[in-house]
Amino acid sequence: MQFDSISEFINMGGYAFYVWLAYGVTFFSLGTLIVLSVRQKRKVLVEIAKKIQREERLKETRSNK
Numbered sequence: 001m002q003f004d005s006i007s008e009f010i011n012m013g014g015y016a017f018y019v020w021l022a023y024g025v026t027f028f029s030l031g032t033l034i035v036l037s038v039r040q041k042r043k044v045l046v047e048i049a050k051k052i053q054r055e056e057r058l059k060e061t062r063s064n065k
Contacts, residue, residue, distance in 0.1 A: 003009040012019045 010016060
């Protein structure tokens with residue numbers, strides 16, 4: 001489907017509301033998924049670092065006895 005002008009492209013042949021809404025929902029969903037995944041990854045890495053530090057402290061206390 002070809003468009004003769006930018007306004008026809010934006011209008012999408014009368015289906016602009018549905019087309020742009022679909023794009024909006026898609027990009028919003030993908031953005032939310034990315035943000036939540038990054039937060040979860042950061043949280044997991046912090047927990048792993050805490051666990052490693054805890055284990056190192058336990059090894060030090062055991063070796064000092």
